[in-house]
Amino acid sequence: MTEDAFEILEGQRALDPLTAVLRKETIPHALLFTGMEGIGKRTAALALAMACNCEAPAGGPRDSLLSVARCGCRSCRKIRSDHHPDIHRVAPSGAYIKIDQIRRMCRSLALKPYEARIRVAILAGAQHMNPEAANALLKMLEEPPDRTVLILTAVQAADLLPTIVSRCRTVRFSPLPKSRVREILIRRYGLPPEEAASLAELKSGIDISENGMGPKEWARWRAGILHICADLSDPEHPRPPGMLLAFAEKLSKHRDILSDSLDIIKTWLRDLMVCRYAPDKLINRDCGPILQNLSRKMTVQSLLSKIDAVGAAQKALVSNANPRLTLEVLVLRLSRSEL
Numbered sequence: 001m002t003e004d005a006f007e008i009l010e011g012q013r014a015l016d017p018l019t020a021v022l023r024k025e026t027i028p029h030a031l032l033f034t035g036m037e038g039i040g041k042r043t044a045a046l047a048l049a050m051a052c053n054c055e056a057p058a059g060g061p062r063d064s065l066l067s068v069a070r071c072g073c074r075s076c077r078k079i080r081s082d083h084h085p086d087i088h089r090v091a092p093s094g095a096y097i098k099i100d101q102i103r104r105m106c107r108s109l110a111l112k113p114y115e116a117r118i119r120v121a122i123l124a125g126a127q128h129m130n131p132e133a134a135n136a137l138l139k140m141l142e143e144p145p146d147r148t149v150l151i152l153t154a155v156q157a158a159d160l161l162p163t164i165v166s167r168c169r170t171v172r173f174s175p176l177p178k179s180r181v182r183e184i185l186i187r188r189y190g191l192p193p194e195e196a197a198s199l200a201e202l203k204s205g206i207d208i209s210e211n212g213m214g215p216k217e218w219a220r221w222r223a224g225i226l227h228i229c230a231d232l233s234d235p236e237h238p239r240p241p242g243m244l245l246a247f248a249e250k251l252s253k254h255r256d257i258l259s260d261s262l263d264i265i266k267t268w269l270r271d272l273m274v275c276r277y278a279p280d281k282l283i284n285r286d287c288g289p290i291l292q293n294l295s296r297k298m299t300v301q302s303l304l305s306k307i308d309a310v311g312a313a314q315k316a317l318v319s320n321a322n323p324r325l326t327l328e329v330l331v332l333r334l335s336r337s338e339l
């Protein structure tokens, strides 16, 4: 991770309680960082690992989770580049964090640290632990290893076993302001301002996870979906069923971002509605002219029923309906010119 990646933490209130425990040297055995994806939970966990093990003298960068990001000491450099033997990182492999991953972590934590003052194990996306993995972790939390801090990250505490949550000190991370998301997307990822603004409306964070899409890939994915939406929305040019089903298949193949994809479609329909009355309130501002043109051809009634169709598909997917079928129904409903 580069030093720049830590800028996501600027202004994050969740750092206050962490800095306080750091200064008092009263770091709990287990911490749970909660909040939306992409708002810096894992980055903060790394910063904490660096601050706990920084070799700079007291009163230096180690007193602040923001300044430690730029510390050049040996330990901080090792942690930043993921080469420190005592900093363990576990993330879902596939859909779940599996029991083998937790066992492997517990085995290394049972040994003495190699060089760290305080070892840190970061369990990212802890809501993806399967029940066996969660139980193995629970055993470890009951008898925490020496000189070790375990940091779990999750979207919300309610997604974890209450017995795990009660053994952790929870720290809530706030979403990033849209203006910051926009600014980071432009400066660090080189997105054009209009596109960055649209993305910032959709996302409250910058997803830099190893498994997930980076902002650039995400921007490309969004552009692809909007392009097809524009195609489907034109009542004067109905599309052949084969093309519609291919779109459904494309969406269903990307299960990990399916809910984001449906959100993108929803913003498109919402914009078609809004652009007649308040063109300055568009989410997909970079598509303004296309939206204006299409919205003149569609009735409010038809737009409302399409928005309903997306809502129904989202509901069905949450209750484990077959994704492919659900999406096929959705796409067919979206393509009907009048309902």
Ligand SMILES: [Zn+2]
Pocket: 050, 053, 054, 055, 056, 061, 062, 071, 072, 073, 074, 075, 076, 077
């Ligand atoms: Zn350092």
